Amino acid sequence: KNEVEQSPQNLTAQEGEFITINCSYSVGISALHWLQQHPGGGIVSLFMLSSGKKKHGRLIATINIQEKHSSLHITASHPRDSAVYICAPTGNQFYFGTGTSLTVIP
């Protein structure tokens, strides 16, 4: 059984579309990270959150601890948002989702 389920696995969107990536987990956590991995492999930490909602530019992350669910939203998507997005709940250890591969078409 996977401790972390991400959906969708792959997503193609038109530039400007609103995008949502979901992450459900089954373990107890203290925080959840959303990571962005570009085609070259480099990883950027987008958010770390333990409750509620955070916003950074066009990116919004929410988490519902009771429901063990987090979402990453991208407003007004752009081709440069094309990347793999990984959720990583953490508690006593790290867990990693399998990632959502996003392609934004101009």
Next chain:
Amino acid sequence: GAVVSQHPSWVICKSGTSVKIECRSLDFQATTMFWYRQFPKQSLMLMATSNEGSKATYEQGVEKDKFLINHASLTLSTLTVTSAHPEDSSFYICSASRGTGSSGSPLHFGNGTRLTVT
């Protein structure tokens, strides 16, 4: 701020040789550094957690004698792949944190090292 430099970005080595990968936090003190590997089309897999001045904690299934980790200072951790074999070919990534363990402190990632063992 919070820049992590990983070197080399790619390396090709012959089977049986050892390869050292460095991970440096350039502008902050990293109490904890993490090493991951990633196979093509797969997600990250945590290999080990290292705290400055103490032995690394390895995840289940990761051979500590094969993947030697040294965290000698608050700004440098190294991963040495000893007696490398073709199956060790992978993408290795480090991340650094000001906090301890998986405490929920922000993570800062290196750009990764692509290792190819021939």
